[in-house]
Amino acid sequence: MTTSRRQHTLEVLVENEPGVLARVAGLFSRRAFNIETLNVGPTADSSISKMVIGVAVEGHSLEQVIAQLDKLVSVISIKDVTGKGKEVHDTQPDYQN
Amino acid sequence: MAHIPTANGTAMTGATSLVKSLEAADVEVMFGLPGGAILPAYDPIFDSSIRHILVRHEQGAGHAATGYAQVTGRAGVCIATSGPGATNLVTPLMDAAMDSVPLIAITGQVPSAAIGTDAFQEADIRGITMPFTKHNYLVTNPDEIPGVIAEAFHIATTGRPGPVLVDIAKDALQKMTTFNWPTSIKLAGYNPKTTPDAQAITDAAALIAQSSKPVFYVGGGVIKANAHKELRQLVELLVAPVVTTLMARGAFPDSHPLHMGMPGMHGTVAAVTALQKADLLITLGARFDDRVTGKLSTFAPNAKILHADIDPAEIGKNRHADVAVVGDVRETISALIPALKAALAKNQPDLSTWMRQMNSLKSTYPLGYDQPDDGSLSPQHVIQRLGQISGTDTIFTAGVGQHQMWASQFISYEHPRTWLNSGGAGTMGYGVPAAMGAKVGAPDATVWAIDGDGCFQMTNQELVTCALNNIPIKVAIINNESLGMVRQWQTLFYEGRYSNTNLESKRVPNFPMLAESMGCVGLSCERPEDLDKTIEKAMSINDQPVVVDFRVHRDAMVWPMVAAGTSNDEIMIARATAPDWDSQEL
Ligand SMILES: Cc1ncc(C[n+]2csc(CCOP(=O)(O)OP(=O)(O)O)c2C)c(N)n1
Numbered sequence A: 001m002t003t004s005r006r007q008h009t010l011e012v013l014v015e016n017e018p019g020v021l022a023r024v025a026g027l028f029s030r031r032a033f034n035i036e037t038l039n040v041g042p043t044a045d046s047s048i049s050k051m052v053i054g055v056a057v058e059g060h061s062l063e064q065v066i067a068q069l070d071k072l073v074s075v076i077s078i079k080d081v082t083g084k085g086k087e088v089h090d091t092q093p094d095y096q097n
Numbered sequence B: 001m002a003h004i005p006t007a008n009g010t011a012m013t014g015a016t017s018l019v020k021s022l023e024a025a026d027v028e029v030m031f032g033l034p035g036g037a038i039l040p041a042y043d044p045i046f047d048s049s050i051r052h053i054l055v056r057h058e059q060g061a062g063h064a065a066t067g068y069a070q071v072t073g074r075a076g077v078c079i080a081t082s083g084p085g086a087t088n089l090v091t092p093l094m095d096a097a098m099d100s101v102p103l104i105a106i107t108g109q110v111p112s113a114a115i116g117t118d119a120f121q122e123a124d125i126r127g128i129t130m131p132f133t134k135h136n137y138l139v140t141n142p143d144e145i146p147g148v149i150a151e152a153f154h155i156a157t158t159g160r161p162g163p164v165l166v167d168i169a170k171d172a173l174q175k176m177t178t179f180n181w182p183t184s185i186k187l188a189g190y191n192p193k194t195t196p197d198a199q200a201i202t203d204a205a206a207l208i209a210q211s212s213k214p215v216f217y218v219g220g221g222v223i224k225a226n227a228h229k230e231l232r233q234l235v236e237l238l239v240a241p242v243v244t245t246l247m248a249r250g251a252f253p254d255s256h257p258l259h260m261g262m263p264g265m266h267g268t269v270a271a272v273t274a275l276q277k278a279d280l281l282i283t284l285g286a287r288f289d290d291r292v293t294g295k296l297s298t299f300a301p302n303a304k305i306l307h308a309d310i311d312p313a314e315i316g317k318n319r320h321a322d323v324a325v326v327g328d329v330r331e332t333i334s335a336l337i338p339a340l341k342a343a344l345a346k347n348q349p350d351l352s353t354w355m356r357q358m359n360s361l362k363s364t365y366p367l368g369y370d371q372p373d374d375g376s377l378s379p380q381h382v383i384q385r386l387g388q389i390s391g392t393d394t395i396f397t398a399g400v401g402q403h404q405m406w407a408s409q410f411i412s413y414e415h416p417r418t419w420l421n422s423g424g425a426g427t428m429g430y431g432v433p434a435a436m437g438a439k440v441g442a443p444d445a446t447v448w449a450i451d452g453d454g455c456f457q458m459t460n461q462e463l464v465t466c467a468l469n470n471i472p473i474k475v476a477i478i479n480n481e482s483l484g485m486v487r488q489w490q491t492l493f494y495e496g497r498y499s500n501t502n503l504e505s506k507r508v509p510n511f512p513m514l515a516e517s518m519g520c521v522g523l524s525c526e527r528p529e530d531l532d533k534t535i536e537k538a539m540s541i542n543d544q545p546v547v548v549d550f551r552v553h554r555d556a557m558v559w560p561m562v563a564a565g566t567s568n569d570e571i572m573i574a575r576a577t578a579p580d581w582d583s584q585e586l
C-alpha cells in the first residue's frame, strides 16, 4: 500500500536529564508512532535540551503524537515547525492501520 | 505540603531523609519487603510513625497499596529492594497505570558506582517501568530525596492519577545530607488542567439539549474525582439513561431507575444497546476501551460524542469527540449543571420515547442465570447472596475471570469505592492483596475478596500477612476447578478442547486447610442449602481472616457476551441466542 503522509517536524524542549531520550523514543515505539528523523542538541539553558523530531503522520494522529508526548513530565513544550508544502511519499507498508 | 516538617534543615542520612519525606507527605502506611539495596531505609522505618506492613511477596505490596489507594483516594505506597524485589512490582505498576491509581513505589538500587556493571541484584527498574509509570526517578544524590518524593506524590495524585516509581541508589541512602522539604513544587513539563473552558461547557450543554437519545457513559474517572453526587444531580436534571463501566461500578447507584447497568463485553443488553442506539454519548471520565466499544468501527454508530476527561490525550484517541471538555470531571459536571439548566430552559428535548425503549430493554433482558440441573452450587447465586447478605457498605475486590464478571453483575453497588478490580490490566492475583490494602484503608468496613480458584493460587500468601497484622479480610473462592474464563472461550471458540484450563482444585489444594495453615479460618460450602449459613458464619468472624471454598458448578458461563473483536450489535444473551430485536421498538 502506498500512502501519502505529510512529514511534520516537531521541536520539543525537554529536561536535560539522563533517560530523557529513552522516554521519548520509548513513547514513539510503544504507541506505534514512526520517527523519521531525530536530532538532539543543547539550548542556551543547560538544564533544557532541544529535540527536533520528524514524524510522518496527519491530522488526528499528529494530535495524538503531540498529546502523548506532552504527557511525559520531562517534556516542557512542543512546537510544530513544519516547513511549508513539503509532501513526502511513503512507499512502506502502513503499519499503523 | 501544607506544613513544614520540624526536621527541616537537620543533618541526617539519605535513608532518614527518605522516611522524613514520606512522613512529610502524610503517609500513614506502606507495604513492603526489605533487601540489601533498600536496607538502609529500613533502619529509620523501624522508628517511624508510618505503619510498615511486611508482605510475603512484593507483588502483594503493590496491589495492597493500590487497594488502599482505591478505597481512600490517597496515594498508596509500596517499597522493595533492587533487582527481583523491584521487578516483582512491575505487574502492580502496570496495573495501576491502566486503572489510573495513585501508587508510589520506592525501590533500592545498587550503589551508584556499580550501576551499569551487572552488579548483584541490579535491574534497570527505571528503564523497565518507563512505559507504565506516569513518571519515574533514579536518585543518586541524597540531597534530592525530599524534592523527588514531594514531586512523586504531586504527580501521582494530581491530574489523571497514576503510578510513580522512585529508585534510590544505596549510597544515596547511606550518605549524609541536610533534610529540606520543599515549600512548593514547580515542574515545567507538568501542569494538569483541572478547570474546564467555559466555552466547552456551553458547547457541551447545547449538544446535550439538542439530543433526543442521550446516554451517560460513566467511567472510573468519576470515582477518582469524587464526582458521584454531582453526577447524580446532572443525570436527574436531564433524566436520561446511565451506564457505568467496570471501573465505574458504584459511581451511580445500581438501584437507581435510570441505571441501565454495565456496558461492554459482559454488559447488560440495555447498557450495550443504549450506547449503540444513542445519538449522544455524554462521556465522563471514560476512555472508549475496547472491552466497552467492541469493534470500534461499529460502536455507537449514530452518536455524537461529548468527551469529558482530565487527560487531553484520551480525547480523540479511540473515537473522535464532537465536543471535548478537558478538566477535572467533578469541576466539569458542576459547571455543566447550571449550563444545562439554562440550555434546557430554551429547549427541553422530549426523551420519553427513548426512555420507554430503554426501560423496555431493561425489563425484558435483566441479568440472569440458570441453576445447575444436578443440584450443585451456582457461582452466580453464591455471589448474589454474598452481596445481599453482606450489604451495600461492604467493599468487594475481585480477581480476574468469570467470578470477576459475575461479581460486577450480580452485586448491587450503591456507593463509590466499594468495588475494586483490575480493569485495564486484568491482573489475576489482584483480589487478595487489594482486599488487604482496602481493609487497612477502611478498617471498619467488611471487605470481601471474591476470587477465582486460579487467581487465589497466585497471591494467597498475603493471607499470612493479613493474619499476622490483624487485617481480617474475607475471601470467597469461587472454585470451579478451572481457569474458568479461558475455559469459557474454549467452549465457545475452540470446540470444547480444554487445553490446560483444568486446575483440579477440588482435589488439590485443600483450600480450607491451606487457609488454616496461614492463620485464617477455613470454611467450605458445596450445597445450595448450606450457602446462607456459611456466609453468615464467615460474616460472624471478625478477628481473623476467613476463607470460604465455594465449590461451584464448573460449566456456568458469563452472559451476556460480545465476543472479542465483534460488534456490540452482536451481543448474545446465551449461547447462540441474540436478543429478540424484532419485538423491541428501537
Ligand atoms: C496474570 C494473568 N495470567 C493469565 C491471565 C488470563 N486469564 C484471564 S481469566 C483467567 C482464568 C482465571 O481463573 P480463575 O481465577 O479460576 O477464575 P474463573 O474464570 O474460573 O472464575 C486467565 C488464565 C490473566 N488475566 N492474568
Ligand SMILES: [Mg+2]
Pocket (backbone or CB within 6 Å): B401, B452, B453, B454, B478, B479, B480, B481, B482, B483, B484
Ligand atoms: Mg476458576
